[in-house]
Amino acid sequence: MVQPVLSIKSLVVEIPTRKGVLRPVDQVSYDIFPGEILGIVGESGAGKSMTGNAVIGLLERPARIVSGDVLLSGNPIHNLSASEFRKIRGKKIGMIFQDPLTSLNPLLTVGEQLVETIIEHLAVSKKEAQERAIAALEEVGIPAARERIGSYPHEFSGGMRQRVVIALALCAEPDLVIADEPTTALDVSVQAQIIALLKRLCRERGVGVMLVTHDMGVIAEAADRVAVMYAGRLAELGAVRDVLTAPKHPYTYGLMGSTPLASRGLERLKQIPGSMPRLGALPEGCAFSPRCDFAQEVCKTGSSPFIADEDAQAACWFPLQHTKLRSSK
Amino acid sequence: MSFFVVVSLIMGAIFAPLLAPYDPFDPATLNLMNGFTGPLTPNQFTQDVFVLGTDDQGRDVLSTILFGMRISLFVGFSAVFLAMILGVILGLLAGYIGGWLDATIMRVADVQLTFPSILVAMLIFGIAKGVTPAEFRDQVAIWVLILAIGLSDWVQFARVVRGATLVERQKEYVQAAQLIGRANLAVMLKHILPNVLNPVLVIATISLALAIIAEATLSFLGVGAPPTKPSLGTLIRIGQEYMFSGEWWILFFPAITLLALALSINLLGDWLRDALNPRLR
Amino acid sequence: MLAYILRRIFQSLIVLLAVGFVAFAMFSFVGDPVDNMLGQERTQADIERLREQLGLDQPFIVQYWRFLEQAAQGNFGLSYRQGRPVSEIIAERLPATVELALVSGFLAFIGGVGLGVFTAIRRHGVLPSFIMTASLVGVSLPTFLIGILLIYIFSVELGWLPSFGRGEIVDLGGWTTGFLTASGLKALILPAITLGLYQMTLIMRLVRTEMLEVLRMDYIRFARARGLTEKTINFRHALKNTLVPVITITGLQLGSIIAFAIITETVFQWPGVGLLFINAVQFVDIPVMAAYLMMISVMFVGINLIVDVLYFAIDPRLRIERSVGGH
Numbered sequence: 001m002v003q004p005v006l007s008i009k010s011l012v013v014e015i016p017t018r019k020g021v022l023r024p025v026d027q028v029s030y031d032i033f034p035g036e037i038l039g040i041v042g043e044s045g046a047g048k049s050m051t052g053n054a055v056i057g058l059l060e061r062p063a064r065i066v067s068g069d070v071l072l073s074g075n076p077i078h079n080l081s082a083s084e085f086r087k088i089r090g091k092k093i094g095m096i097f098q099d100p101l102t103s104l105n106p107l108l109t110v111g112e113q114l115v116e117t118i119i120e121h122l123a124v125s126k127k128e129a130q131e132r133a134i135a136a137l138e139e140v141g142i143p144a145a146r147e148r149i150g151s152y153p154h155e156f157s158g159g160m161r162q163r164v165v166i167a168l169a170l171c172a173e174p175d176l177v178i179a180d181e182p183t184t185a186l187d188v189s190v191q192a193q194i195i196a197l198l199k200r201l202c203r204e205r206g207v208g209v210m211l212v213t214h215d216m217g218v219i220a221e222a223a224d225r226v227a228v229m230y231a232g233r234l235a236e237l238g239a240v241r242d243v244l245t246a247p248k249h250p251y252t253y254g255l256m257g258s259t260p261l262a263s264r265g266l267e268r269l270k271q272i273p274g275s276m277p278r279l280g281a282l283p284e285g286c287a288f289s290p291r292c293d294f295a296q297e298v299c300k301t302g303s304s305p306f307i308a309d310e311d312a313q314a315a316c317w318f319p320l321q322h323t324k325l326r327s328s329k
Numbered sequence: 330m331s332f333f334v335v336v337s338l339i340m341g342a343i344f345a346p347l348l349a350p351y352d353p354f355d356p357a358t359l360n361l362m363n364g365f366t367g368p369l370t371p372n373q374f375t376q377d378v379f380v381l382g383t384d385d386q387g388r389d390v391l392s393t394i395l396f397g398m399r400i401s402l403f404v405g406f407s408a409v410f411l412a413m414i415l416g417v418i419l420g421l422l423a424g425y426i427g428g429w430l431d432a433t434i435m436r437v438a439d440v441q442l443t444f445p446s447i448l449v450a451m452l453i454f455g456i457a458k459g460v461t462p463a464e465f466r467d468q469v470a471i472w473v474l475i476l477a478i479g480l481s482d483w484v485q486f487a488r489v490v491r492g493a494t495l496v497e498r499q500k501e502y503v504q505a506a507q508l509i510g511r512a513n514l515a516v517m518l519k520h521i522l523p524n525v526l527n528p529v530l531v532i533a534t535i536s537l538a539l540a541i542i543a544e545a546t547l548s549f550l551g552v553g554a555p556p557t558k559p560s561l562g563t564l565i566r567i568g569q570e571y572m573f574s575g576e577w578w579i580l581f582f583p584a585i586t587l588l589a590l591a592l593s594i595n596l597l598g599d600w601l602r603d604a605l606n607p608r609l610r
Numbered sequence: 611m612l613a614y615i616l617r618r619i620f621q622s623l624i625v626l627l628a629v630g631f632v633a634f635a636m637f638s639f640v641g642d643p644v645d646n647m648l649g650q651e652r653t654q655a656d657i658e659r660l661r662e663q664l665g666l667d668q669p670f671i672v673q674y675w676r677f678l679e680q681a682a683q684g685n686f687g688l689s690y691r692q693g694r695p696v697s698e699i700i701a702e703r704l705p706a707t708v709e710l711a712l713v714s715g716f717l718a719f720i721g722g723v724g725l726g727v728f729t730a731i732r733r734h735g736v737l738p739s740f741i742m743t744a745s746l747v748g749v750s751l752p753t754f755l756i757g758i759l760l761i762y763i764f765s766v767e768l769g770w771l772p773s774f775g776r777g778e779i780v781d782l783g784g785w786t787t788g789f790l791t792a793s794g795l796k797a798l799i800l801p802a803i804t805l806g807l808y809q810m811t812l813i814m815r816l817v818r819t820e821m822l823e824v825l826r827m828d829y830i831r832f833a834r835a836r837g838l839t840e841k842t843i844n845f846r847h848a849l850k851n852t853l854v855p856v857i858t859i860t861g862l863q864l865g866s867i868i869a870f871a872i873i874t875e876t877v878f879q880w881p882g883v884g885l886l887f888i889n890a891v892q893f894v895d896i897p898v899m900a901a902y903l904m905m906i907s908v909m910f911v912g913i914n915l916i917v918d919v920l921y922f923a924i925d926p927r928l929r930i931e932r933s934v935g936g937h
Contacts, residue, residue: 056835090837097835102828107850116846117836168836440628443910445869455891455899456636542752549754550876552891562754569758569877572766573773580762584755595750 003074004031005176005208006055011068011078013047013054022279024050024063026232032176032208037199039223039240040212041255043276047232048212052178054078055210056093057085073175091121094169098181100161104153110137110164111149114171121172136167140197159190163197170201177202178210183218195222216255220244228252231277231287236314248314250292286316294318384567384579393564394586400560401590404474405541409533411479412540416486417529421521423487424494431491438484446481447543453477454552467555474553478543485532493525534598541594545587561587618918622911627678629907633900634677686901691893696901700883705786706776707875707882711867713798714806714874718867719860722810723853726817730825731844741814748811753870757804757877764800772797774879805874809863816859821852861917865910 013025040048070078114133137145140163183191228236236249247253254272274291289299423431457473547553548562568580686696729738765773777793779786788794872884890898
């Protein structure tokens, strides 16, 4: 069996605050395989970005990993020292942030930022790094790369900038890329292009991608598998087609009902009543139970359900069966 | 702790006439033979003892410091008061009347702001000195100082008040009143003043510290309190001359006092600013 | 860009005219120049003659214009105190102040940026806390006290450095410099530190604040995510972005260095234009006062202008997206 590029096992991240200890990531487990895109979807505050930050070692104090494992190509990385981690970042794990304008240093040219990254991780001369930088820009579809290598970030449009960011994340040839809301700050028309670019590059290079987003449409478009997060916990995990058409977790089901899908025609969008609980005020039992249409006694008391392994599973005592719920179109 | 220091210094200044063992300004009590006596050592001629020594003219250093502090504090408070009144009035006028008056006042403010306020104060002092006949110069020096420092500092107050006035003017009740034909100044003031009170107080505390330091500096430079009615700055200036020749106390004690005053006023100001800052509550 | 520069130049001219007016008003209303220049035994005829010579019988505006004309040529008449042309006196003393200002500005900048970066990178610890506290003290102390304190420690007690004057200076055809002699350099040290300390503290706090702000930016996070070393991040990315606003504000501070030079020169009896000015104020030597005023106005206004333009040039974003409006 192919070894996963990233393997997270029962990861727990805690933030000590004055009001108590919060768990933005609670017992999360999933794998990402080379060449596959795993979408992480959920509302703001569900813990998706936090997981990504934990993987790349960029958790901001006082958040920290308290238990669980993070394995990169089989090697544990959650316990590395700061300097060891620095060598991995960029070289083995790349990261893309949401806002391409603020991700790039406005006072350095695009070329300079590329070259410094390349030189840091690959043992090449400056000239060669320059060539590689130009090649990287061409790969992400920037026209006239050789001339534009000396341009400043503000001289590019939003979509172009995100391409530059992707080029930067990929230029040291990592095995895993964490894309944190890469299209949220872009125009809808540009979003599709960026997603297509990301897909192509990752399949070609066999890179695993953790695609974090709150936009179901992006997931449907780009991901192979999807993980749904709720209140810091994993609610559902499975192949995109399965999860989107036959969601097992009532929350995912609710999400589908509130997402406009072409197949639905003119149905009214359903909204899940209430809102996701804040980390400091989690209910007992299953975190979704207060809003769940199908909640039973055991859901509200007792322990919280977790996903046991990474096959298509839902963290629910009573996962939904779908023969009757499938759309009749 | 700084609070304590400031309070005791201020108390000392206010009660100077009672606390000071000697009156340093009354020429009758001065005996030149007492000059240059060290601290707590009896004078070789008159056998008088002075706690902190005497200066070149036989004045008791302790008393002079106490009275000097009085002058420093008086000038400081008065100057800030002047700046505040001036700034508030100009700000109100600028904001309320607007138009060319506003533009003029703001232009003047901008021009004045191009220059450091100490320079402006020096200039004003020089001009005032020029128009005053020589005999009166010493007497009016204190008032000129207050004028100079106050005039150099009004801009911040004006800006804040002008801003608040402009905001207030936009409000409906003002526009309504103007439609009827009355501009309701008194009511406006009632609304404006509570708004500006906080920032004005903050600016005032900063200005106070700066004003006291400005006074000390100007006096030290010789364009402030004269040697006949010296403030701490003047004393330090006098003391500097004798730094090398051994009469260290003429410089030392006033300098320490000024240091303590400056530091504690600044700390107090910081503390006050934090306390008044609505964002930190 | 050109429009912006022109507008700023126009504003500067207005300020200069206003200052010129104040300077001229000083001449007209403060004391009687004729009175000041002639001795005790003067006849009415002498007074009349001098009045005519000085053009004092002309209308106000004409006098004002002539004043401006002459000022633009550097002619401010004769000093009341010394009887020599003001421009000559100022030219003599200018090098002293300039050298002092340059050295102290340099010290302030290097020290300020260095300490600022240090306390921004190392936010916690004994040394940074100590430096921050010391800076608080540095800001609250009056400059002259610092000067006197330094004199006390280094001249009186230790005897290492001189407490007044410039030391030996070398005349380079009009410009006298203290850089070329050991005693000249030694004499520069204490005054330069005194003058520069306040500036250094300001710059340090500014750099620290700016840098802390910059270090929180997304591009710094992204640089970390790319595995760049802390050293690269701090000095290549953060510092560059920090310096842009710092340079602007520092430039504006140059003006106050000139003003504070007056105090420092007095403490150390440094024969520069600052000491000249204060003596002029004490003596009510109007021509010198007016000349000094005009001179530093030109300097301040000029510095503000240059800094504005420089800022424009440094930040590439502004070159393209220049929007309408003043500062």
